[in-house]
Amino acid sequence: MLRSIRNILLVFLFILAFYLLKILSSLLLPLVFAMLVVIMYQPLMLFLRKYKFPTAVIVPIIATMTILIILFIVNIFIGTIGNFASQSNFLASQFIKKVESIILQIEVLTNHRLNLDNITEYLLGFFNSGSITRAVSSLAAGLGNFGRSFFMFSLYFVILLSSMTNYEEYIRYVVKDNKQLIKEIQGLQRSVSTYMTIKIIVSASTGFIAGMVCMLFGLKFALIFGFLTFLLNFIPSIGSIIATIPPVLMAIIQFDTFHRAIAVLLILFFIQMTIGNFLEPKIMGDRLLLNTVTVIFGLVFWGIIWGIPGMLLSVPLMVILKLIFGYSDSLSVLARIMGSHRKTS
Incomplete structure (x- = not known):
């Protein structure tokens, strides 16, 4: 009886954990990213502390360097995406021409007529002005979400990086x-x-x-x-x-x-x-x-x-x-x- 109750409680606990992980994703995802990056820096932190580098100097340098590298990569990514968006109509037309060429070659090889107009119309549906506008809007929304997540990541990262250097003393105390x-x-x-x-x-x-x-x-x-x-x-x-x-x-x-x-x-x-x-x-x-x-x-x-x-x-x-x-x-x-x-x- 007790074992059955325990199993039922474990199932409910698992469902609750699953639910909390999902609804708190905006808070937990930046935290997980920050924890992984901080853990990755631990060997470097220990090496610098071994040679008596002060924590007050190590933490700001590593935090600033990491955040700047991430911002640099994101800036390049955004610039390239913008360049891609500006050429999307040309690339779409070129892609459709290639598809038409492939279809014509298939018709010649199989000696079977394919409905080229329907296929072209279907492909154009992905590249019309409405689709491009929606894609740009989604990108803008994604960048907004990234801005909030990046702020949370930076906050978590600095706090964890500062506190992880003294975790051994805390464990000895507890x-x-x-x-x-x-x-x-x-x-x-x-x-x-x-x-x-x-x-x-x-x-x-x-x-x-x-x-x-x-x-x-x-x-x-x-x-x-x-x-x-x-x-x-x-x-x-x-x-x-x-x-x-x-x-x-x-x-x-x-x-x-x-x-x-x-x-x-x-x-x-x-x-x-x-x-x-x-x-x-x-x-x-x-x-x-x-x-x-x-x-x-x-x-x-x-x-x-x-x-x-x-x-x-x-x-x-x-x-x-x-x-x-x-x-x-x-x-x-x-x-x-x-x-x-x-x-x-």
Whole structure:
């Protein structure tokens, strides 16, 4: 009887937690981003404190540098999006011409007449003035939301960065037998920091290489394609696939023949497969790897709760959960269930 009541309460607790995570997303998402960035900076903070750099100097420098880098990247992204929007009508007309050319070739090969007018009209529906206006309005609303989220992120980031330097003293004050707890927290921090650092470096490298490939082929908006590749590589499984679509579409629009578009597709696909399936697992190590079921579950779960930002954060959050479970004897079996059996040596 007591066990049944406990199980029912756990179900209600899970539903309540799910509900709170969803309705408080505007407050929790910037907090999670800030926590991950602060944890990533912990090795640097410890290194500087080891050489007696004062916290009053370290925190403002790191906080200012981080915020300025984010604003610089966002400014480039907004400028490129604006340039893209100004050329949207021309790109739409070029795209429709390419589609018409493809349809005509299919008709010749199959000797079957396709309804070209209906297809063209359907495609034009995506690029008419109303659609462009709605897209610009959505972008403006998104920038407004980003402004509020960025303010909350900056506030959380500065507070956490300042307080995390003294967390060991706080634990010693609160908990009497604190040595093991501090050791476990330090191990968790190192693991999360390692994962975040590797993931950012690998994603940035992938984005840089993809951007350089686009530049070498002479694609317009090569910078934005590289940046999108960097961001989308944080989304497991589908992110790398989605990242190849925009540059390939641009290659189809921009080039007279399809050979160069196919070359762009094959090269970008090869880059994603090589880095994602061979290089990244080798660097990560077994302790930070998740199995496919866990990755898909995390993608769906956090995507339902927080949308695209949740999908971007799904793997880091699931890695953190796996590491936390691994430090608990009673929950270590969950860590093994979530983990990957793939060997990296």
